[in-house]
Amino acid sequence: MEKEQKHVAVIGAGIAGLHTANLLAQSGHKVTILEKEKYPGGHLNQWHHLFPDHSSPEWIISGLLDEQLQFDHLKMISSTEITSIEKNNGHFAINAGNELRIYADAVVISTGFKLFDARQKEEYGYGLFKNVITSADLEQSLKSGQPLTTASGKTPSRVAFIHCIGSRDAKCGNTYCSKVCCITGVKQALEISEMLPETEIFCFYMDLRLYGSKFDDLYLQAQKKHKIQFIRGRLSEAAETHDKRLQIKAEDTLSGRPLRMEVDMIVLLAGMEKNEAHQMFSSTKLLELDEHGFFKSKNIQLTRNETTQPGIFIAGTCICPMSVNETIENAGAASILVNRYLEHQQLTNHHE
Amino acid sequence: MQHIETLIKEKLNSDIRFVEGLNACMNCGICTAICPAAEFYDYDPRTMLTIVQSGNLQKIRELLESDTIWYCGQCMSCKTRCPRHNCPGLVISVLRKISQETGAFTQSRMGRQQYLLRKGLGNALLNIGYSLHPSFIKPADHPEQGPVWQWIFENASEIYKTVGANLDEEGPGVLRKIDKEAMTEFRAIFEETGCLELFRLIDQYSSIKALELGITNEANQPDMDQYLHFIENEQETSY
Numbered sequence: 001m002e003k004e005q006k007h008v009a010v011i012g013a014g015i016a017g018l019h020t021a022n023l024l025a026q027s028g029h030k031v032t033i034l035e036k037e038k039y040p041g042g043h044l045n046q047w048h049h050l051f052p053d054h055s056s057p058e059w060i061i062s063g064l065l066d067e068q069l070q071f072d073h074l075k076m077i078s079s080t081e082i083t084s085i086e087k088n089n090g091h092f093a094i095n096a097g098n099e100l101r102i103y104a105d106a107v108v109i110s111t112g113f114k115l116f117d118a119r120q121k122e123e124y125g126y127g128l129f130k131n132v133i134t135s136a137d138l139e140q141s142l143k144s145g146q147p148l149t150t151a152s153g154k155t156p157s158r159v160a161f162i163h164c165i166g167s168r169d170a171k172c173g174n175t176y177c178s179k180v181c182c183i184t185g186v187k188q189a190l191e192i193s194e195m196l197p198e199t200e201i202f203c204f205y206m207d208l209r210l211y212g213s214k215f216d217d218l219y220l221q222a223q224k225k226h227k228i229q230f231i232r233g234r235l236s237e238a239a240e241t242h243d244k245r246l247q248i249k250a251e252d253t254l255s256g257r258p259l260r261m262e263v264d265m266i267v268l269l270a271g272m273e274k275n276e277a278h279q280m281f282s283s284t285k286l287l288e289l290d291e292h293g294f295f296k297s298k299n300i301q302l303t304r305n306e307t308t309q310p311g312i313f314i315a316g317t318c319i320c321p322m323s324v325n326e327t328i329e330n331a332g333a334a335s336i337l338v339n340r341y342l343e344h345q346q347l348t349n350h351h352e
Numbered sequence: 353m354q355h356i357e358t359l360i361k362e363k364l365n366s367d368i369r370f371v372e373g374l375n376a377c378m379n380c381g382i383c384t385a386i387c388p389a390a391e392f393y394d395y396d397p398r399t400m401l402t403i404v405q406s407g408n409l410q411k412i413r414e415l416l417e418s419d420t421i422w423y424c425g426q427c428m429s430c431k432t433r434c435p436r437h438n439c440p441g442l443v444i445s446v447l448r449k450i451s452q453e454t455g456a457f458t459q460s461r462m463g464r465q466q467y468l469l470r471k472g473l474g475n476a477l478l479n480i481g482y483s484l485h486p487s488f489i490k491p492a493d494h495p496e497q498g499p500v501w502q503w504i505f506e507n508a509s510e511i512y513k514t515v516g517a518n519l520d521e522e523g524p525g526v527l528r529k530i531d532k533e534a535m536t537e538f539r540a541i542f543e544e545t546g547c548l549e550l551f552r553l554i555d556q557y558s559s560i561k562a563l564e565l566g567i568t569n570e571a572n573q574p575d576m577d578q579y580l581h582f583i584e585n586e587q588e589t590s591y
Contacts, residue, residue, distance in 0.1 A: 123433075168378075169435040206380045236385035236433050251381030251390075256399060258390045 005030050005073070006342045009094050009104035011082060014042025015324065016316025016331045017110035018064040023335035024108075025071035029342065032102055033074070034094070036081040040065065042112050046136060048143035050324055051180075051187040052214040057324065082277075085286060090311065090345070105345065106311050106338050109281070109295065110331070113272040113317040116166025116174070123237040124162065124268055131156075131246055132238060132266045134165070135184050142191060148265075152244060156199055156264035159192055160248060161185045162235050163205040167271035176292050178271030178321040182208050183215045185269045186222050193226040201228045202263070204235055204250055212323065233259065238266055272321040287312060294320050305334035313338050356454065357409035360416070363450045364404075373442030377401050383430035383440050395423040397430055397440035404443055416451040422462035452550050455557035464583045467558040470551055471580060481530030481538055486512075486519070 006029050010021045013035035025031045039045065044057040068074055080100060085107065086093045094102045118126035118134050125132045130151035133141075141148055150156050163185055167178040182205065189201045208230065210216050222228040233250035241247055245262045252259045274293030281287040281295070288296040288308045295314045298306035305313050315334035316327045364370045383397045384390045390397065400420060403411045415421055424444045431439040450456070457463030473483040491502040504511050509519055518525025530538070542548050562574035567582055569575040 164435075170437045171433070171435055206378065232381075233385065234380035234382040234435065236382050249385045251384035251396070251398060253379055253381035253384075253398065256396050258384055258387070258396075 003028070003346065006105040006345070007032070007103065008106045008108060008338060008342075009034065009092065009102055010108045010110060011094075012042070012110040012112055012316075012318070013037075013040035013076060013078070014110060014112045014316060014327075015044060015060060015064065016112065016318075016327050016334075017108070018061070018068070019328055019331035020108050020110060020315045020335050020338070021074060021076075022064060022067045022071070023332060024338055025068075025074040027335070027339050029073070029338075031071070031074040032104070033076040034080050034082060034096060034102070035076060035078040038079050040076065040078065043115070044324070046140055046143070048139045049187070049191065051183045052212065052218055054187070054191070060324065060328075082280070084284065085281070085312075087286065087309070087311070092311065106313065106341055108313045108315055108334060108338060109287075109307075109318055110315045110334075111275045111277045111318045113321065114275050116172070116178075116270045116273050118165055118268045118270050120172050121165060121169075121268070124165070124235065124266065125238045125240065125246070126268055129238065129240045129244075129246060129266075131240075131244060131264060132268065134268045134270045135181065135188060136270060138188055138192075138267050142188075142195075148192060148195060150244070150264050154264070155196060158200045158202070158261075158263040159189075159265045159267060160246075160261070160263045161189055161201070161203045161267045161269060163203065163208075163269050164234065165268040165270045166273065168206065174271060174273065174292065176321075177209060179209060179211070180321055180323050181269035181271055183210055183212060183218065183323075185267075186210070186215070186218045186228075188267065189228045190218060190222055190226060193222075193228060201226070202261070203228060203230045204233055204248075205230060206232070206234055231259070272317060275318060278318070292320075294318060303337065305330070305337045311341065313341075357413060359454070360409055360412055360450055363453070364412075364446060367446045367449070369442040370446045373439040373446070374401065374404060375436050375438050377405050377438055378436060380435060382433045382435065383438075386429045386433050387424075388427060388429070389423045389425050393423045395420060397424070397444070401438065401440045401443060404447070412447075413456070416447060416454065416456035417459035417463070419460045419462040421447045421451060422460070422465070449550070452554055455553070455560070457554070458557050458561040461583075461586050461588065464558070464561065464586065466554050468580060468583055470554045474551055478539060478542065481535055482527075486527070 008024050008029050008031050010017045010031060010033045013033050017033055018040060021031045021033050041061040044061055047057045050057055080096045082094060082096050084095045092104045092107050094104060115136055163182060166172055166174050167181060168175065185203055189203060192199060193201055210219050231252055233253045236249045238246050238248045241262060245264055246266055247260060247262050250259050278289055278293055278295060282289045286309055290296045295318050296308055297304045297319060298308055304319060305315055307314055313334050315331045316322060322330060379398060379402060381398050387397050389395050403415055421444050424441060426441055428441045430441050451463060452466060457466050477483050486508060489497065491505050512519040512527060518528040520529050522529055558579065559574040562576060562579040567575050567579045
């Protein structure tokens, strides 16, 4: 029997979407990627280097895009935002801007995450004090190739990294761990130390969750070679001094003493949040969200990439916070489940 | 001994401030970081909460008998920061109440000062409706107020008028005389909420402590004036 070509719509052209789309195209399916931005790549476009190997994310995006070129049956439509998805008789109709309507046999959602808006933690002064930046701002600064300076152009003599911004914090509604910020902080601390060897660097953490392969090696390197200080305590606040430095307050919980310190720069390690796009899917009752607003998997153990709606799949950080390599692995897993679903659909159709 | 510890456990679990104030502490230290008292005293709200969270009744009992629970200024800054919605300040207020109810407060210097507060602020509240009143600040006892205080003290009725207050007069305004009806209602609230009972317990346990310390009069009864003088001048010994 001859296979009828199926059509899969992939929503979001970050690395999860690009990789899933390539794998599905390779399996012979017709694939359409929809991207709301002008360019594919998502958050990684703003990132300088990846942990743990300090590699550039550019080659990942360009690699995935190069791979696309070999598939005639894969196309990408950018600058297009989805307005609704309907399901009829097991098939999907996707409506986007410009009166675009796409029909698909299966849908993969790979809409990614939203970076936590650090202004919500007013006590740390992001958006108020110029020398308070986020981990994402720091990546952009590093990517620019310019030496890191304070707002007034001076080389910082002291930099403090603050962990868990928008994570593990009931005050901002995010009680979960974003899991990649710890290692991002260690990686960035190392990069600043390489660039500015005279600069003293402090990391204020609650728990260092360095779960990944080679993550602890970076931690060791940071302490041993770069003398980066790790202080176990959550910051209560940052205040600007008259000379635009920043005074921070914390408890050094391992010695049980309150601590005050002046630094030139603060880097807030902002966590990952649900994307606003999630609301559109849940408001039409098409999909369920979990308690943190990420997409709910059909089964968290076995079928992480299946949603509660047959035919709609999820990949990457729209499920939960993930690192780049986990996202790539996750996208691979998603493509297998989509394949299985489409094959099953084909068999069922033949029997009918 | 066992009985007291069971009682402490019961009292803790039946107080809404404890139930709401301690969810689950992950020891991040943000409460100590923002705590004004922790900057001045050898005091760490995080450690206090960890002890209570441990459920170790022997250790909790030691807390009730220590200076620790009396350093908190009840500003509740800790509540504004805790990422787990705990409130060490609320937990402390429960520990204080249990310390008052069981007499544990007489075992520490800071705790013994409860009697001073009960006599000073407590009596003032019950008598005139204010815990503090300008007339209490006698120039001779408060040189830190500076020489101008003597003049303000002597010309109070005229001076307070110039800043819009209504010192000891009938009618509305700051520092007005609290009328009879309000005072009756006020005392009823103190009775109804168990505050007067706590006052009574503080008096009773303080008398016992005075006896224990041998602060007695000729009739071998506790001399509470002398006891007040004693706790007022007690020196720090804890650290």
